[in-house]
Amino acid sequence: xxxxxxxxxxxxxxxxxxxxxxxxxxxxxxxxxxxxxxxxxxxxxxxxxxxxxxxxxxxxxxxxxxxxxxxxxxxxxxxxxxxxxxxxxxxxxxxxxxxxxxxxxxxxxxxxxxxxxxxxxxxxxxxxxxxxxxxxxxxxxxxxxxxxxxxxxxxxxxxxxxxxxxxxxxxxxxxxxxxxxxxxxxxxxxxxxxxxxxxxxxxxxxxxxxxxxxxxxxxxxxxxxxxxxxxxxxxxxxxxxxxxxxxxxxxxxxxxxxxxxxxxxxxxxxxxxxxxxxxxxxxxxxxxxxxxxxxxxxxxxxxxxxxxxxxxxxxxxxxxxxxxxxxxxxxxxxxxxxxxxxxxxxxxxxxxxxxxxxxxxxxxxxxxxxxxxxxxxxxxxxxxxxxxxxxxxxxxxxxxxxxxxxxxxxxxxxxxxxxx
Numbered sequence: 001x002x003x004x005x006x007x008x009x010x011x012x013x014x015x016x017x018x019x020x021x022x023x024x025x026x027x028x029x030x031x032x033x034x035x036x037x038x039x040x041x042x043x044x045x046x047x048x049x050x051x052x053x054x055x056x057x058x059x060x061x062x063x064x065x066x067x068x069x070x071x072x073x074x075x076x077x078x079x080x081x082x083x084x085x086x087x088x089x090x091x092x093x094x095x096x097x098x099x100x101x102x103x104x105x106x107x108x109x110x111x112x113x114x115x116x117x118x119x120x121x122x123x124x125x126x127x128x129x130x131x132x133x134x135x136x137x138x139x140x141x142x143x144x145x146x147x148x149x150x151x152x153x154x155x156x157x158x159x160x161x162x163x164x165x166x167x168x169x170x171x172x173x174x175x176x177x178x179x180x181x182x183x184x185x186x187x188x189x190x191x192x193x194x195x196x197x198x199x200x201x202x203x204x205x206x207x208x209x210x211x212x213x214x215x216x217x218x219x220x221x222x223x224x225x226x227x228x229x230x231x232x233x234x235x236x237x238x239x240x241x242x243x244x245x246x247x248x249x250x251x252x253x254x255x256x257x258x259x260x261x262x263x264x265x266x267x268x269x270x271x272x273x274x275x276x277x278x279x280x281x282x283x284x285x286x287x288x289x290x291x292x293x294x295x296x297x298x299x300x301x302x303x304x305x306x307x308x309x310x311x312x313x314x315x316x317x318x319x320x321x322x323x324x325x326x327x328x329x330x331x332x333x334x335x336x337x338x339x340x341x342x343x344x345x346x347x348x349x350x351x352x353x354x355x356x357x358x359x360x361x362x363x364x365x366x367x368x369x370x371x372x373x374x375x376x377x378x379x380x381x382x383x384x385x386x387x388x389x390x391x392x393x394x395x396x397x398x399x400x401x402x403x404x405x406x407x408x409x410x411x412x413x414x415x416x417x418x419x420x
Contacts, residue, residue: 067411081144161219172216175213181193282317316335340379
């Protein structure tokens with residue numbers, strides 16, 4: 001695969017057969033190259049500590065965290081483990097948890113015992129598809145025990161989530177323009193795909209929207225629907241989700257449209273289940289929706305910019321998250337902005353008011369998350385290779401630097417796996 005979502009341009013891939021059953025920094029450039037996948041495996045002896053580091057005089061709880069990375073033409077070897085101190089916002093390295101090829105996005109099962117990682121590649125077992133790997137978490141050492149790896153039936157899988165029952169894993173294939181679901185077996189490994197949908201169509205940008213590019217998928221709070229952000233179609237698609245068999249069926253209406261050429265990337269649902277917020281990669285905007293839980297429909301409320309009016313740099317928005325308290329929304333800008341935009345939520349209307357735009361502390365904040373205590377926003381800056389902890393003002397939602405950061409090779413995603 002000569003190009004991928006890591007570059008500005010994407011190439012159209014052959015159709016996949018239906019499956020049976022405010023700081024300006026230099027413009028970034030994402031790498032591409034050979035994407036042949038190698039089987040994931042546990043970290044070799046000596047690659048990581050035999051046990052999590054001692055926590056000195058600090059008292060817990062400490063949170064176990066995992067970071068997914070890009071490995072192709074990078075120094076990274078796979079998934080890394082850290083201990084996180086919620087009192088200080090500091091990460092302490094455990095080490096390489098498991099070797100894996102381009103495990104870009106990772107998700108931990110609610111039981112805290114298993115982790116799932118997409119292998120964002122375009123060639124798996126000789127097929128033009130990516131893969132997803134399952135692991136068992138050793139909570140004493142932080143290591144990951146490889147369980148199995150299966151095809152996602154689409155190239156460039158870039159996002160993984162779990163349904164609300166914890167029985168299914170959902171995957172978005174960016175380059176393949178498709179989505180798939182997988183049942184979790186009793187031992188935590190994954191079945192072959194149970195549900196699969198190939199998207200079709202294109203957008204107005206002939207270079208970046210020449211075909212469908214599914215970028216995000218997750219279920220609604222009541223688990224009745226699965227929502228998908230497709231960058232290539234300028235749609236947020238809604239599927240009825242069968243949480244017994246894992247099947248996906250188009251809802252009626254089947255999607256909500258956004259402004260042509262916007263490029264939907266990720267969606268975040270409000271804790272109250274009434275609103276949803278979309279980040280558009282190509283337009284660098286945040287779109288607020290109301291969510292009708294009964295009908296599974298989205299209604300646009302407003303669209304707000306993520307960048308100053310006089311910004312003339314590259315627009316490449318990435319992640320969006322609603323604070324667990326439901327009061328604030330945050331969204332990241334890559335390109336030459338390298339910033340986090342913050343918004344205040346009107347709890348009754350669901351609309352947003354800008355709070356400010358804050359430096360991410362590095363280059364290309366591809367992903368960020370909020371720690372389990374809600375006190376810190378943690379930015380994964382892919383090109384500068386650092387994880388930066390920012391303090392969240394609990395009253396205003398404003399962000400401020402803590403001085404806490406850790407080096408990680410090509411970090412793409414960070415997730416927590418409970419307390420130690």
